[in-house]
Amino acid sequence: DLQLNYYSDSCPRAEEIVKEEVNKLYNKHGNTAVSWVRNLFHDCMVKSCDASLLLETRSGIVSEQVSQRSFGMRNFKYINTIKEALESECPMTVSCADVVALSAREGVVMLGGPHIGLKTGRRDSKESHATVIDDFLPNHNDSISLVLSRFQSTGVDTEGTVALLGAHSVGRVHCVNLVNRLYPDVDPTLDPEYAAYLKRRCPSPEPDPNSVLYARNDRETPMVLDNMYYKNLLGHKGLLLVDQQLVSDPTTSPFVKNMASDNGYFHDQFSRAMLLLSENNPLTGDVGEIRKDCRYVNSG
Ligand code: HEM
């Protein structure tokens, strides 16, 4: 089973090393912290927190990273930096799944979010779940009831789901995911001044998917994991359809209002929900393996 400080005997400095590496990376490339938060969602939602997300396409494995749902994900190469630091201290000891979880925890802290009392001891999958990814990860224009049921099946309740979406208080969205709200007609639920800003950021209804046209998730505090996201939603400045629906749907809107008015409450709920997500269906015992290189299953 997962436990607090699982590596206290086998690699006592493991959690400290992840923290140091995440800090160093943040100082060089601030958006790595944002990536670590999204990674936990995309790994843990899809079957298990098993680092399946980190596998690259090679010898029979098709990477989850090339799925449409993973669009825009970045900084995977720096996961290897963290793992190499762990390997040089304690070879073949700390799993990539725990690197995903611990780096997300430290990323949240770098972005001014709450501390999460994570457990460790996850093992790594020997396979990718690329073929079933759409059964687990919601799409940006799915209904709230579908989104809630996806999170429910990983043990996250409605209040926790509303809190987790608060991760969209940091980072960016590419225009391909936004143009459906801007063209041919602007979604009437969007604040007009905000829609004008989005149209400046995304001037064409058919953006080149390979160009880096994007809008910030939160124009006010783009690198702070705070409740500005909920204030934006109340001001009709939700970026994705799924974001905006959190306020129009009566099952979620009371939580949006509470989180908008109290950053401490948002942080408490975010921390609680990240913990639940991080404990989704871990591989333990002798299931799976401890990958040497997070990109590939061990050979032989
Ligand atoms: C219904 C659930 C969710 C949907 C449909 C969704 C969808 C998306 C989409 C479409 C993007 C923009 C990708 C791009 O264009 O580059 C994005 C970005 C992001 N999402 Fe979510 N998301 C969801 C929930 C979450 C959760 C639960 C977390 C973390 C706890 C999260 C963390 C992030 C972060 C940090 C970014 C910014 C990434 C960056 O700037 O590199 N999302 N999400």
Ligand SMILES: [Ca+2]
């Ligand atoms: Ca996974």
Ligand SMILES: [Ca+2]
């Ligand atoms: Ca923010």
